[in-house]
Amino acid sequence: MLTLTFLGTGSAFAKRNFNSNALVEAWRDGPDRQSAPDATLLIDFGVTGPLALHALMGVAGFEYLRCGASADYRRIERVFVTHTHFDHVGGLEELAFCNLHVQRDDGGEPRRPMLLSGAPVIERLWEQSLRGGLGVLHGRAACLEDYFEAAAIDVGDGRGFRLLDRYRLDLFATDHIRLAEPYDWPSYGLCVRDESSGRSSFYSGDTRHDPAAFGPMLAAADVSFHEVQLGDEEDPVHARLDQLRLWPPEVRRRIWLYHYSDDWDAPRFASVAGEFAGFARPGRRYVLFD
Numbered sequence: 321m322l323t324l325t326f327l328g329t330g331s332a333f334a335k336r337n338f339n340s341n342a343l344v345e346a347w348r349d350g351p352d353r354q355s356a357p358d359a360t361l362l363i364d365f366g367v368t369g370p371l372a373l374h375a376l377m378g379v380a381g382f383e384y385l386r387c388g389a390s391a392d393y394r395r396i397e398r399v400f401v402t403h404t405h406f407d408h409v410g411g412l413e414e415l416a417f418c419n420l421h422v423q424r425d426d427g428g429e430p431r432r433p434m435l436l437s438g439a440p441v442i443e444r445l446w447e448q449s450l451r452g453g454l455g456v457l458h459g460r461a462a463c464l465e466d467y468f469e470a471a472a473i474d475v476g477d478g479r480g481f482r483l484l485d486r487y488r489l490d491l492f493a494t495d496h497i498r499l500a501e502p503y504d505w506p507s508y509g510l511c512v513r514d515e516s517s518g519r520s521s522f523y524s525g526d527t528r529h530d531p532a533a534f535g536p537m538l539a540a541a542d543v544s545f546h547e548v549q550l551g552d553e554e555d556p557v558h559a560r561l562d563q564l565r566l567w568p569p570e571v572r573r574r575i576w577l578y579h580y581s582d583d584w585d586a587p588r589f590a591s592v593a594g595e596f597a598g599f600a601r602p603g604r605r606y607v608l609f610d
Contacts, residue, residue: 323606324344324523325343325463325571325606326601326602327341327343327373327376327520329601330580331549332405332406332435337601338372340364340547341369342362343373346486346487360396360398361398362398364408365410372602373391373411374390376384376391377391394423394425397433399436400489402437402441402508403525405526407533409450413435416454419467420467425587432466434469437473437491437508438491438506439472441506442464445452446464454467475492476490486514489512490511494533494535496526496527497557507525507527511541514609519542519609520540521544521545522543524544529564531567538571538575543607544574544576545606546575547578548579550584558579564596565595569595572596572597572598575596577592585599
């Protein structure tokens with residue numbers, strides 16, 4: 321079984337539902353028969369990530385994330401980074417420092433979770449986001465490998481990365497922020513495949529509405545998570561709700577919307593529950609494959 325639980329579902333500036341980061345759990349038998357998953361992966365860990373993970377450890381079924389009064393970062397084996405905006409990477413400094421200085425393994429060694437993304441994101445992540453806080457250890461300069469086992473993944477190589485051998489996760493480029501033309505600033509989404517059943521799931525990451533690029537993946541997925549912008553800006557860097565409404569009903573009903581603003585539960589959005597799978601909510605396990 322593969323499940324996905326949002327730590328938060330809010331947009332970058334939302335205050336009610338934390339940043340849109342997610343915990344993927346791979347299970348051999350399932351959460352009803354296991355106290356903890358066999359493998360874990362965070363999809364992003366933004367500035368509200370530490371607080372959201374702390375809240376999640378108090379939810380029934382997530383007790384394994386607790387270490388005394390704190391969240392147990394040793395349970396996070398992998399982190400996939402979609403892109404380097406603060407709401408997606410702002411919590412990585414805390415995760416790194418806790419693994420190095422506070423929550424070492426039973427042998428006293430620091431934990432280094434695997435850090436996964438396309439090479440352009442990993443390069444920018446250290447130089448432009450993390451080096452300012454993590455770049456110095458006592459008595460020496462530090463590097464990314466002091467904290468993480470970095471693994472760059474090529475988009476479209478057909479290999480991706482795996483959880484429990486059975487589940488393959490492939491990157492695809494997203495058209496989020498542009499310097500001069502589409503895809504010239506690196507950001508990614510994930511297509512998740514169960515190689516045992518042939519079924520798939522879709523996670524958009526931050527992106528403009530881009531059906532030409534990943535329409536077939538979205539249409540084929542049994543369950544999808546697509547970011548949404550509830551406003552009506554003319555040149556959005558996120559997919560607007562009115563644009564996502566253009567998908568056929570049979571596709572929309574399999575799409576959970578996330579990365580929404582704090583007014584998501586206003587009366588004018590009440591129809592979303594009937595048009596889509598609904599607004600994804602923090603702390604709820606969504607089954608990708610059983």
